[in-house]
Amino acid sequence: MKLLxxxxxxxxxxxxxxxxxxxxxxxxxxxxxxxESISWINALFTSTSAMTVTGLAxxxxxxxxxxxxxxxILVLIQLGGLGIMSFAVLIAKILGxxxxxxxxxxxxxxxxxxxxxxxLTLIKYLFIFSLTIELxxxxxxxxxxxxxxxxxxxxxxxxxHAVSAFNNAGFALWQDSLMxxxxxxxxxxxxxxxxxxxxxxxxxxxxxxxxRRFKKLALHTKLMLVGTFTINLAAMLVVFxxxxxxPDTLGSLATLQDKLWASYFQxxxxxxxxxxxxxxxxxxxxxxxxxxxxxxxxxxxASTAGGxxxxxxxxxxxxxxxxxxxxEELVISKRAIKQSIILxxxxxxxxxxxxxxxxxxxxxxxxxxxxxxxxxEVTSAFGTVGLSMGITGSLTMAGKIxxxxxxxxxxxxxxxxxxxxxxxxxxxxxxxxxxxxxx
Amino acid sequence: MKLLxxxxxxxxxxxxxxxxxxxxxxxxxxxxxxxESISWINALFTSTSAMTVTGLAxxxxxxxxxxxxxxxILVLIQLGGLGIMSFAVLIAKILGxxxxxxxxxxxxxxxxxxxxxxxLTLIKYLFIFSLTIELxxxxxxxxxxxxxxxxxxxxxxxxxHAVSAFNNAGFALWQDSLMxxxxxxxxxxxxxxxxxxxxxxxxxxxxxxxxRRFKKLALHTKLMLVGTFTINLAAMLVVFxxxxxxPDTLGSLATLQDKLWASYFQxxxxxxxxxxxxxxxxxxxxxxxxxxxxxxxxxxxASTAGGxxxxxxxxxxxxxxxxxxxxEELVISKRAIKQSIILxxxxxxxxxxxxxxxxxxxxxxxxxxxxxxxxxEVTSAFGTVGLSMGITGSLTMAGKIxxxxxxxxxxxxxxxxxxxxxxxxxxxxxxxxxxxxxx
Ligand SMILES: [K+]
Ligand SMILES: [K+]
Numbered sequence: 001m002k003l004l005x006x007x008x009x010x011x012x013x014x015x016x017x018x019x020x021x022x023x024x025x026x027x028x029x030x031x032x033x034x035x036e037s038i039s040w041i042n043a044l045f046t047s048t049s050a051m052t053v054t055g056l057a058x059x060x061x062x063x064x065x066x067x068x069x070x071x072x073i074l075v076l077i078q079l080g081g082l083g084i085m086s087f088a089v090l091i092a093k094i095l096g097x098x099x100x101x102x103x104x105x106x107x108x109x110x111x112x113x114x115x116x117x118x119x120l121t122l123i124k125y126l127f128i129f130s131l132t133i134e135l136x137x138x139x140x141x142x143x144x145x146x147x148x149x150x151x152x153x154x155x156x157x158x159x160x161h162a163v164s165a166f167n168n169a170g171f172a173l174w175q176d177s178l179m180x181x182x183x184x185x186x187x188x189x190x191x192x193x194x195x196x197x198x199x200x201x202x203x204x205x206x207x208x209x210x211x212r213r214f215k216k217l218a219l220h221t222k223l224m225l226v227g228t229f230t231i232n233l234a235a236m237l238v239v240f241x242x243x244x245x246x247p248d249t250l251g252s253l254a255t256l257q258d259k260l261w262a263s264y265f266q267x268x269x270x271x272x273x274x275x276x277x278x279x280x281x282x283x284x285x286x287x288x289x290x291x292x293x294x295x296x297x298x299x300x301x302a303s304t305a306g307g308x309x310x311x312x313x314x315x316x317x318x319x320x321x322x323x324x325x326x327x328e329e330l331v332i333s334k335r336a337i338k339q340s341i342i343l344x345x346x347x348x349x350x351x352x353x354x355x356x357x358x359x360x361x362x363x364x365x366x367x368x369x370x371x372x373x374x375x376x377e378v379t380s381a382f383g384t385v386g387l388s389m390g391i392t393g394s395l396t397m398a399g400k401i402x403x404x405x406x407x408x409x410x411x412x413x414x415x416x417x418x419x420x421x422x423x424x425x426x427x428x429x430x431x432x433x434x435x436x437x438x439x
Numbered sequence: 440m441k442l443l444x445x446x447x448x449x450x451x452x453x454x455x456x457x458x459x460x461x462x463x464x465x466x467x468x469x470x471x472x473x474x475e476s477i478s479w480i481n482a483l484f485t486s487t488s489a490m491t492v493t494g495l496a497x498x499x500x501x502x503x504x505x506x507x508x509x510x511x512i513l514v515l516i517q518l519g520g521l522g523i524m525s526f527a528v529l530i531a532k533i534l535g536x537x538x539x540x541x542x543x544x545x546x547x548x549x550x551x552x553x554x555x556x557x558x559l560t561l562i563k564y565l566f567i568f569s570l571t572i573e574l575x576x577x578x579x580x581x582x583x584x585x586x587x588x589x590x591x592x593x594x595x596x597x598x599x600h601a602v603s604a605f606n607n608a609g610f611a612l613w614q615d616s617l618m619x620x621x622x623x624x625x626x627x628x629x630x631x632x633x634x635x636x637x638x639x640x641x642x643x644x645x646x647x648x649x650x651r652r653f654k655k656l657a658l659h660t661k662l663m664l665v666g667t668f669t670i671n672l673a674a675m676l677v678v679f680x681x682x683x684x685x686p687d688t689l690g691s692l693a694t695l696q697d698k699l700w701a702s703y704f705q706x707x708x709x710x711x712x713x714x715x716x717x718x719x720x721x722x723x724x725x726x727x728x729x730x731x732x733x734x735x736x737x738x739x740x741a742s743t744a745g746g747x748x749x750x751x752x753x754x755x756x757x758x759x760x761x762x763x764x765x766x767e768e769l770v771i772s773k774r775a776i777k778q779s780i781i782l783x784x785x786x787x788x789x790x791x792x793x794x795x796x797x798x799x800x801x802x803x804x805x806x807x808x809x810x811x812x813x814x815x816e817v818t819s820a821f822g823t824v825g826l827s828m829g830i831t832g833s834l835t836m837a838g839k840i841x842x843x844x845x846x847x848x849x850x851x852x853x854x855x856x857x858x859x860x861x862x863x864x865x866x867x868x869x870x871x872x873x874x875x876x877x878x
Contacts, residue, residue, distance in 0.1 A: 371506040372810035
């Protein structure tokens with residue numbers, strides 16, 4: 001503990017994260033974890049992909065891992081999704097230990113939370129919500145998969161994909177993800193509800209649970225609700241219009257209803273679920289480019305999602321509109337937004353782009369794949385999305401290492417990394433009363 | 440004049456710009472302007488490309504236009520480069536007319552100037568500097584081209600390329616731009632000096648001319664000098680390292696000195712000259728991607744360059760670093776930078792990206808070219824650069840129209856367009872004493 005106190009919270013978070021990934025790597029390298037032995041780099045990649053809830057896969061999950069291996073991946077997903085830090089605090093709480101400032105700060109960091117109070121309550125809700133939602137999701141998916149595979153396999157598949165979906169992990173036990181269920185309403189509704197709930201942010205869920213009336217919700221909650229609805233609807237429309245005549249995607253589906261389900265699923269998955277029910281590589285270039293934008297934006301703060309976060313995008317959008325109107329102050333929904341929030345959103349976006357650009361630059365040197373598939377892959381890693389145009393398995397060693405770094409960066413957030421390098425004494429930033437979480 | 444007073448300065452600027460492009464289009468459509476008749480869209484594209492000093496060419500300049508056509512292009516370049524507005528004011532001044540507030544605002548807008556005083560002085564300097572530098576450039580280039588082509592053609596070529604270079608127009612009278620002079624020190628020094636001087640911004644030149652001591656220079660001037668030197672050196676290094684072993688570019692050059700000249704030229708031309716001495720399409724993907732970043736950043740404010748401008752990039756960079764260090768205020772070189780400047784830089788960058796993304800999105804629908812060449816083409820248009828991976832000539836009608844829009848947008852700046860839509864009464868933004876021009 002004395003050693004630990006030498007580090008700042010962001011540094012500690014990175015260290016704990018790295019150690020967890022290492023343990024995961026070793027476990028996945030065990031002989032009984034895989035059907036045929038996998039390389040160290042592939043074990044590291046898989047462990048990182050699970051722990052960061054990305055879902056990019058260098059080896060096919062179902063055909064490469066044993067049940068034990070799959071369970072390791074599931075545990076890593078759950079650890080990564082709920083945040084190792086909340087686990088640590090929870091365990092300490094259970095053991096009756098006093099929770100010090102330092103440890104609170106750590107959890108706060110890992111949940112991208114700025115306010116200090118109510119962390120413990122948040123974690124309590126976090127666990128109750130997560131387990132409840134995952135349970136309900138398992139039951140819902142069982143309706144489809146028990147009749148299809150029998151009781152044991154059906155429940156296992158339902159549980160695995162419910163956990164994977166709620167944590168926005170994108171790991172699936174079919175090589176073609178959920179393409180086999182492109183037209184199945186229950187799978188479509190079940191999986192998307194799980195990852196939207198997991199990706200909108202726990203603070204939003206807690207606020208809705210406690211408040212229940214839209215008008216009284218926190219500004220952050222309102223922005224997330226309206227923003228999520230708007231961007232998902234727009235994305236669904238764009239996929240529908242661009243892919244309608246594509247014989248390899250929507251064109252191959254029989255009915256309008258099927259096409260709508262597929263448009264909806266492919267519209268909402270890039271921010272940052274990572275499952276797919278259409279073949280990603282067969283999508284048209286504009287659709288892929290649009291998905292790249294969605295992957296960069298990502299889901300909600302304090303959620304299982306990655307990216308710069310929807311609120312960062314909204315704050316920047318409003319700040320620009322406000323500037324163009326010559327306003328002195330940024331006002332959203334009758335609340336003044338302090339400059340530090342704008343600067344925070346700007347810093348996250350700028351750093352995100354910087355890392356993205358660096359990643360694309362390096363991969364364009366090390367890989368021979370077309371530029372668009374490289375840009376897609378790197379953005380997918382940054383947004384911890386897991387969608388791929390199909391180059392993950394054939395990445396070079398250097399390429400894999402870069403993607404591993406970017407997945408970790410995407411999960412921890414650009415600011416955590418930046419603050420871990422910055423001087424501790426200077427990292428204190430004051431936050432206003434009514435805040436929007438943007439990280 | 441009564442009709443004109445109904446418009447805001449940004450709207451007027453767009454209208455005058457559009458009219459000039461139309462006149463250019465009609466002149467280029469005249470039978471004696473071209474060797475073989477060109478289509479209306481190609482005439483419009485060429486007129487826009489010249490007027491916005493971009494240099495993207497749907498038809499080869501030298502083999503398609505007569506001497507008359509070339510002179511039209513040169514006049515459009517000079518008009519576009521120095522700003523039609525400064526011409527208007529100058530003519531009015533010569534005619535002894537009183538120069539009203541409205542007209543001053545117009546010029547201010549077209550030069551991306553925020554301060555009000557000294558506009559007339561600036562324009563005086565602008566003309567003297569431009570003509571002097573173009574004349575010196577012509578003489579310098581004549582040293583190479585008169586011995587090669589004889590007096591008349593040699594002087595004409597020197598004059599054409601001096602004007603084209605100083606105005607960062609990128610139009611050349613060789614189909615392969617300056618590839619024939621890749622190892623010629625005089626052409627390398629002459630052309631790059633011209634476009635760097637033209638692209639750094641007139642206010643910088645005036646400040647250096649008047650002040651002469653680095654310490655006493657305006658903050659804007661210091662930033663531009665240090666920034667230009669740093670980014671050019673870095674770009675030269677990147678091109679050298681990435682292309683050294685490429686048999687189609689640096690690898691084909693005989694000596695180290697030749698390779699260095701070519702690295703230097705290709706490093707400095709993307710912000711926003713647009714000439715090339717290596718085959719752009721043969722460059723490696725990472726080099727092309729790096730060039731895209733340079734093209735987006737662009738040159739200096741109040742210059743012949745496009746892009747978001749180097750100072751916008753620097754201000755955002757410093758703002759992010761300042762935020763990470765937990766500072767309350769952005770301080771550059773012991774000067775406090777007001778929030779409005781940060782917001783302005785943010786707005787320019789965000790809007791620039793928005794238009795870029797929209798352009799790439801549309802072209803990825805209308806064109807069949809690889810994604811990278813589309814991204815390269817659109818960024819080149821936005822930065823009014825003129826470099827291309829070779830798809831300009833084969834663009835579809837829709838693609839040409841989009842690129843025409845983006846060239847105009849890139850030349851006028853995203854803010855001019857945005858402010859032309861925004862309500863006039865709200866466009867007034869206060870600026871501080873020590874300012875950095877970011878538009
Ligand atoms: K994911
Ligand atoms: K140019």
